[in-house]
Structure formats: C-alpha cells, structure tokens
Amino acid sequence: MEVVRVPSLDGIELAVAVHRPDPDAGSLGTVVLVHGISADLDEGGAFVRLSDHLAAHGLTAVRFSFRGHGTSGGTAQGVTIAGEMLDLQAITEYAATEFPGPLAVVAASFGAVATALAMPWLGKELAGLVLWNPVLDLRRTFLEPELPWGVANFGPAAMARLAQDGRLLLNGTFALGRVLFAEMLRCRPLDAYTVGSPPALVLHGDRDAHVSFDIARRAAETIPNWEFHAVSGAEHGFHTREHEAEAVAMTTGWLERAVAAGDLLNG
DSSP states (O other), X not given: OEEEEEEOTXXXXXXXXXXXXXXXXXXSEEEEEEOOTTOXXXXXXXXXXXXXXXXXXXXXXXXXXXXXXXXXXXXXXXXXXXXXXXXXXXXXXXXXXXXXXXXXXXXXXXXXXXXXXXXXXXXXXXXXXXXXXXXOOHIIIIISOOSHHHHHHHSHHHHHHHHHHSEEEETTTEEEEHHHHHHHTTOOHHXXXXXXXXXXXXXXXXXXXXXXXXXXXXXXXXXXXXXXXXXXXXXXXXXSHHHHHHHHHHHHHHHHHHHHHHHHHHO
C-alpha cells in the first residue's frame, strides 16, 4: 500500500491510499473507492480489506478521504456535496492519469450522492459502478427521515439546533453545517443515476436501519443494466465479517467482469 496526498480541484489536500496488484502480473484496471459521511478512506476497515482483495485479483484500488474527513484537509462543518464532487473529480482524474486502463467506482452510503451527481461527466468514463447501501433519496434519508438512524440524528430537535447553532452533530460527534442541508433540498441522486449510469451492481443489507433497502431495490429494478443483491441479515455497512466477506467477494467478482468488458470495448 502506498499513501499519497492529492490536491482537490480547489487545492484542499486529500489523503489517498493506493493498493497495487503484483507488478509481474500487471493491472487489469483501477477501482476508486468512495466512502460515506463521517467515515474516511478506511470505511471502518471494509475498504482496506476490499482494496487488498481487489489487488489480489489484479485490480488497482485507490481509496481516499473526502475533505473534512479523516486526515484530509478541510472541516466537517465545511463538508458539502459540491465539495465532495470536486474531490471525486480530482481523484478519478488522478487515477485515470496514474493508472491508465478501465476505471470503475465503488461508492458506499452517502458517497453515492456525489457519485450520482458526477454521472453526466463520469458515467461515460466508467466500465462499471458498485453501490454499497447507497443514499438515493436525500429527503427520505435526512430531511424527512423514515428509518431509525435518520430519525435519531435528523429529527425536529436536531434540525432546530442546526437552525440555531449552524451545525448538527451526526452520531453526536461529526459536525455538519447548514450549507450541506441546503444542498440536500435541491439534489436528487436517483434522477442523476436514471439518466446517465454505467452498468452497476447494488449491494444492500436487508436490515439496514440507516438507508432504505426498498428504495435501492426498486431503483435497481427500473434502471437499465443495474443488478441488485440483497445481503441477508446485514445492517448498514456490512459490519459482521460474514456480511463483509459476501460484499467483498460479490464486488470483486463483478468488477473483474466489468473491467474485462470495458477493456474489450476500449480495445
């Protein structure tokens, strides 16, 4: 694993980790890993293990921390969807320049939002996309939450504190600012995927109390070239080793096929 710093498009430095396959075998393609809100490039350790698995199967993995997360520059309260889009563009351009060949993305949870809104320019560059427990409806997840995690974190009392103090503490520790919630009123990730997504695999735990399983399943049923896989008994983030292993194996196998198809098309 190689640790580097890559500037975002507005100069904020982002922490990046690169996992390379065996140099004697070469790389089949590159996968950029996009984490969720309040996480970092490790995604609770799942992205570390996924990256090692991808590298063992001939794929270069590039994982990074968004601004305001982990050891990247910026602040949590300054996190915005627009800023995350700048970061994603910088990292995908870095990956495409440093590691030529088919490119794919794995986006987890809130990472699916910036990824969705980047589809008009990024979608046509991707051989494939994998979404883990993706946020596809900001209103039903954050603004008018329907599931227990959202109700606990974004209910009326929390929104009153946001209005008064200019910040909201996610899970009691991660301060989110007003601008992010103003963006949420206008952004529709699912619409962005509907009009411009590459082939995709959606993995979602059927006991997810954070992000709607049903919204993701219905999206995969209606968007062309999307596949859906329910991880039975899994909560948000695939926290047990059994659920994580299932997600990692499914993701790696699907991406191997996607980048091979992308290589054939490019060739």
